[in-house]
Amino acid sequence: MDRGATLREALLKAVAETIDRHAEELTALDQAIGDGDHGINMKRGFEAALADSANLVPKPWPDFLKGVGMTLVMKVGGASGPLFGTFFLTLGKELPAEPGQADIVRAIRAAIVAVQARGKSERGQKTLLDVMIPVVEALEAGEADLTRLVGVANGAVDATKPIRAIRGRASFLGDRSIGHIDPGARSSALMIAAVAQVLKEVA
Amino acid sequence: MSTVGIVIVSHSAKVAEGAADMVRQMVGSEVPLAWCGGDPSGGLGTSVEAILTAIDRAWSDAGVALLVDLGGAETNSEMAIEMLPADRQARVVVCNAPIVEGAVIAATEAAGGSSLDVVRRTAEELSPQ
Numbered sequence: 001m002d003r004g005a006t007l008r009e010a011l012l013k014a015v016a017e018t019i020d021r022h023a024e025e026l027t028a029l030d031q032a033i034g035d036g037d038h039g040i041n042m043k044r045g046f047e048a049a050l051a052d053s054a055n056l057v058p059k060p061w062p063d064f065l066k067g068v069g070m071t072l073v074m075k076v077g078g079a080s081g082p083l084f085g086t087f088f089l090t091l092g093k094e095l096p097a098e099p100g101q102a103d104i105v106r107a108i109r110a111a112i113v114a115v116q117a118r119g120k121s122e123r124g125q126k127t128l129l130d131v132m133i134p135v136v137e138a139l140e141a142g143e144a145d146l147t148r149l150v151g152v153a154n155g156a157v158d159a160t161k162p163i164r165a166i167r168g169r170a171s172f173l174g175d176r177s178i179g180h181i182d183p184g185a186r187s188s189a190l191m192i193a194a195v196a197q198v199l200k201e202v203a
Numbered sequence: 204m205s206t207v208g209i210v211i212v213s214h215s216a217k218v219a220e221g222a223a224d225m226v227r228q229m230v231g232s233e234v235p236l237a238w239c240g241g242d243p244s245g246g247l248g249t250s251v252e253a254i255l256t257a258i259d260r261a262w263s264d265a266g267v268a269l270l271v272d273l274g275g276a277e278t279n280s281e282m283a284i285e286m287l288p289a290d291r292q293a294r295v296v297v298c299n300a301p302i303v304e305g306a307v308i309a310a311t312e313a314a315g316g317s318s319l320d321v322v323r324r325t326a327e328e329l330s331p332q
Binding site for chain 1: 242243244246247248249250251252273274275278279281282286
């Protein structure tokens with residue numbers, strides 16, 4: 001296996017494992033302000049991607065990412081499927097086969113814009129965007145330290161607590177959504193931490 | 204001109220099937236009609252794959268109007284529409300209307316031979332402006 005394929009395999013495995021390990025926590029977060037299916041949905045999606053690993057991993061980055069995105073779209077169920085699926089699909093569309101750091105940052109921004117359009121949402125509405133946007137802003141500002149980027153993501157998760165939800169099921173709760181962490185924000189930060197850990201190990 | 208098709212997308216297969224039963228009884232069988240409900244594991248939720256299949260089953264050259272329930276049903280429906288072949292994408296719409304009443308009204312309008320745009324607007328008149 002070439003170096004790219006080894007990295008793709010490690011990343012997919014790490015992300016799927018962290019979602020699996022935290023599925024109950026994500027479900028508990030979602031039970032507080034949503035419909036309680038976020039953990040199980042995300043787990044089903046990444047289990048399906050991992051099961052297809054032998055097919056996905058040898059593909060170049062764009063096709064690999066599109067493959068992961070399509071699996072999430074088809075298998076997750078619930079709004080997080082199209083949202084996270086759109087993120088990976090757009091990354092795949094935007095990245096060249098041999099991406100450099102600038103390509104990656106630009107593709108992440110494009111993927112976030114696509115997620116915003118898909119969810120008809122923006123920053124400050126207690127969603128995964130409240131984690132993704134601060135992280136991409138740090139990347140755009142030139143932050144390359146993985147530990148600090150994970151810190152940005154985790155801080156952003158906690159910052160969703162006082163927000164009153166405006167989008168998604170949590171918005172039905174109005175003020176009662178205040179005081180709870182957004183499950184999609186938490187799963188985004190978990191994935192970011194898993195990716196960072198793998199990148200640290202290969203660096 | 205063919206009749207606009209109707210697709211009902213609910214988190215619950217029972218809700219979707221029940222709404223479809225009401226359409227059949229109140230409007231009849233000349234309108235192409237399909238429904239789907241439940242996530243890929245059979246729990247409550249929606250599935251892009253199932254939505255695509257339902258659109259295919261209710262397909263009409265006049266287009267297809269989707270009636271959906273909560274959040275994820277809408278997001279998954281929009282995702283499914285984008286995954287259709289380019290020539291079909293512009294002929295499928297999500298109606299911003301209550302799922303049961305919207306399905307019956309949309310099907311009634313479709314049965315009368317109205318265009319997709321009119322079917323959608325009639326269903327959407329049910330939503331508070």
